Amino acid sequence: xxxxxxxxxxxxxxxxxxxxxxxxxxxxxxxxxxxxxxxxxxxxxxxxxxxxxxxxxxxxxxxxxxxxxxxxxxxxxxxxxxxxxxxxxxxxxxxxxxxxxxxxxxxxxxxxxxxxxxxxxxxxxxxxxxxxxxxxxxxxxxxxxxxxxxxxxxxxxxxxxxxxxxxxxxxxxxxxxxxxxxxxxxxxxxxxxxxxxxxxxxxxxxxxxxxxxxxxxxxxxxxxxxxxxxxxxxxxxxxxxxxxxxxxxxxxxxxxxxxxxxxxxxxxxxxxxxxxxxxxxxxxxx
Amino acid sequence: xxxxxxxxxxxxxxxxxxxxxxxxxxxxxxxxxxxxxxxxxxxxxxxxxxxxxxxxxxxxxxxxxxxxxxxxxxxxxxxxxxxxxxxxxxxxxxxxxxxxxxxxxxxxxxxxxxxxxxxxxxxxxxxxxxxxxxxxxxxxxxxxxxxxxxxxxxxxxxxxxxxxxxxxxxxxxxxxxxxxxxxxxxxxxxxxxxxxxxxxxxxxxxxxxxxxxxxxxxxxxxxxxxxxxxxxxxxxxxxxxxxxxxxxxxxxxxxxxxxxxxxxxxxxxxxxxxxxxxxxxxxxxx
Numbered sequence: 001x002x003x004x005x006x007x008x009x010x011x012x013x014x015x016x017x018x019x020x021x022x023x024x025x026x027x028x029x030x031x032x033x034x035x036x037x038x039x040x041x042x043x044x045x046x047x048x049x050x051x052x053x054x055x056x057x058x059x060x061x062x063x064x065x066x067x068x069x070x071x072x073x074x075x076x077x078x079x080x081x082x083x084x085x086x087x088x089x090x091x092x093x094x095x096x097x098x099x100x101x102x103x104x105x106x107x108x109x110x111x112x113x114x115x116x117x118x119x120x121x122x123x124x125x126x127x128x129x130x131x132x133x134x135x136x137x138x139x140x141x142x143x144x145x146x147x148x149x150x151x152x153x154x155x156x157x158x159x160x161x162x163x164x165x166x167x168x169x170x171x172x173x174x175x176x177x178x179x180x181x182x183x184x185x186x187x188x189x190x191x192x193x194x195x196x197x198x199x200x201x202x203x204x205x206x207x208x209x210x211x212x213x214x215x216x217x218x219x220x221x222x223x224x225x226x227x228x229x230x231x232x233x234x235x236x237x238x239x240x241x242x243x244x245x246x247x248x249x250x251x252x253x254x255x256x257x258x259x260x261x262x263x264x265x266x267x268x269x270x271x272x273x274x275x276x277x278x279x280x281x282x283x284x285x286x
Numbered sequence: 287x288x289x290x291x292x293x294x295x296x297x298x299x300x301x302x303x304x305x306x307x308x309x310x311x312x313x314x315x316x317x318x319x320x321x322x323x324x325x326x327x328x329x330x331x332x333x334x335x336x337x338x339x340x341x342x343x344x345x346x347x348x349x350x351x352x353x354x355x356x357x358x359x360x361x362x363x364x365x366x367x368x369x370x371x372x373x374x375x376x377x378x379x380x381x382x383x384x385x386x387x388x389x390x391x392x393x394x395x396x397x398x399x400x401x402x403x404x405x406x407x408x409x410x411x412x413x414x415x416x417x418x419x420x421x422x423x424x425x426x427x428x429x430x431x432x433x434x435x436x437x438x439x440x441x442x443x444x445x446x447x448x449x450x451x452x453x454x455x456x457x458x459x460x461x462x463x464x465x466x467x468x469x470x471x472x473x474x475x476x477x478x479x480x481x482x483x484x485x486x487x488x489x490x491x492x493x494x495x496x497x498x499x500x501x502x503x504x505x506x507x508x509x510x511x512x513x514x515x516x517x518x519x520x521x522x523x524x525x526x527x528x529x530x531x532x533x534x535x536x537x538x539x540x541x542x543x544x545x546x547x548x549x550x551x552x553x554x555x556x557x558x559x560x561x562x563x564x565x566x567x568x569x570x571x572x
Contacts, residue, residue, distance in 0.1 A: 011534055052318065063311035116527075184553060185547060185548055185555070186554070189550055190550065191551075191553065192548040192549065193549060193550055196523070217548070221547075221555055221558065221559070222558070222559060222562035222563075223540065223544075223558070223561075223562050223565075226537075226540040226541070226544055227544045227547070227548070227558075228547055229515070229516075229519075229541070229544075230515075230519040230540070230541050230548060231548055233515075233516040233519040233520050233541075234519050234520060234522075234523040234545065234548060234549075235521060236520075236523065237482070237520040238523065251512075251537075254512040254516075255512070255515070255516050257518075258509075258512055258515075258516035258517075259516055259520065260514045261471060261507075261513070262471055262478040262503070262513070262516060262517055262520060263477055263478065263479060264475055264476065264478075264521075264570050267475050268472070268475065269471070269472060272507065272508070272509070272513075273507070273508060275509075276507075276508035276509050279509075
């Protein structure tokens, strides 16, 4: 099942037979005090740097989140989307917990966006899915409702509910990308085994594409890049088809592209070898 | 099923519920001209450096191979084993294609060794297994016979034959560690998917422990450490319980220990955090 995203001029396909889709997560003020203060003043200039860094790192799609409780998020999203589309032709993932901000982003977006996100809660499904349908977008469905479930079968049932509700609004299953919930391994020893089991259930039962906030796994642990890279390799080999991740992490992007090669999505290593040559050329030039 | 290896004073257990077992591969003249020339002169002094480096990198077991067509391999193995046992208390893996060298190594070894290796060929089974049984050792069984099979079910059947033949000589299944054959991804695009499928069959059908020559996968490709690390993470998550690998590769050892944490074999990350602190202390001291 292929999820097709589009910008003005570029198409990106998420699917089990495709190279893994890296959704660059950096355009997000979480944990960034300077960026938060800028957003509160309506200043979006940081975005240019963030876009350039995610592009250089090899992102396939960019997540755009301008949420700050003290900022005019709806207005900012309406400005940020055309700003980013002027800087890159990558498709975008419009990321907000505020429905009006999602709508402002979709109204401003040219192409077929990914919306981040809806949960399995009825009220969220009933308000967000009609907007996703109206703009012909795809949507990330988080496999939780009003609580976090650890049991893979419960997560599967929430995913099934989201796919079904999406269908009621005319959104096909290939336009629902399920997030099985990547949680911190330091807080929950079953975080990854439960994640893997959910991935396998989703693949077998629903066949949908999947994503996650990959850096959550290593939260509060040392050597986060090594841990994140290992998580991405494992998750991809058990069926994960995309991740929201920081494309600035060479180790994490390497793990994704190495997994593409090892799992048969980069035959003869054409991309792997090109990446190596580009890295070598960049190192020689610096 | 647990494979228990022992030196004079130390026990190492290979098993699905255990941290991954790193079998340090460096004591091996393959591709090392200087070491080859030394072995031809009966000079074993390089081994002291190799042992120290594999220990520093975090090996759990050391593979010892002194094979060179122009050297007295049988005599060298008889000397190398006590030499290595004088340098470390890690259990050893006695590695040779020459039966007399395996026997010389086993005769000199104190503890319960791992023998590397036997294939599914009748003549090899009938000559090597009696020696393994006589010394109460464990043995690596390569899932090939006179040819390399790509079909996972064929590899499984060869593994089944090895486990059965071992049983005929009184060697229990827990003392047979199957190598599903890690082949270069640059030469065979199905190398890793076939490897994973074989691992899963071995786990389900035989329940035996598994190992492989992990660096084979990245042979002739650029960025070998990143590729090897990704391979190890993927393989471990699909059931691989040990690997013959170069413990000097920080990236590969990190991938193994990160997988331990993510897959629930290092609860709360005690080993992961200790490793990080040791690395930080070592960096500060240098």
